[in-house]
Amino acid sequence: xxxxxxxxxxxxxxxxxxxxxxxxxxxxxxxxxxxxxxxxxxxxxxxxxxxxxxxxxxxxxxxxxxxxxxxxxxxxxxxxxxxxxxxxxxxxxxxxxxxxxxxx
Ligand code: FES
Numbered sequence: 252x253x254x255x256x257x258x259x260x261x262x263x264x265x266x267x268x269x270x271x272x273x274x275x276x277x278x279x280x281x282x283x284x285x286x287x288x289x290x291x292x293x294x295x296x297x298x299x300x301x302x303x304x305x306x307x308x309x310x311x312x313x314x315x316x317x318x319x320x321x322x323x324x325x326x327x328x329x330x331x332x333x334x335x336x337x338x339x340x341x342x343x344x345x346x347x348x349x350x351x352x353x354x355x
Pocket of ligand 1: 302
């Protein structure tokens with residue numbers, strides 16, 4: 252198994268988080284969408300796995316995010332599974348929330 256390094260990338264301060272927040276980021280080649288549901292944070296691929304629509308423009312209802320492209324409904328708790336948007340590890344560092352991404 253090959254060694255793989257990861258780097259922490261700060262995204263937002265904790266005091267910037269609020270229920271219903273959808274914040275879009277591009278970090279290197281990664282297209283990220285941070286979504287806040289109550290006190291939970293999800294960081295998913297910002298582009299729909301069906302045809303690449305911007306999930307940041309989708310409608311959030313509870314944990315359900317409806318894609319603006321063709322209306323597919325994704326449950327944020329299922330992200331990372333087959334047919335769902337990819338997900339990234341949410342990392343907290345002091346007053347920051349961020350993501351761990353492969354280096355390089
Ligand atoms: S692009 Fe998202 S459902 Fe088609």
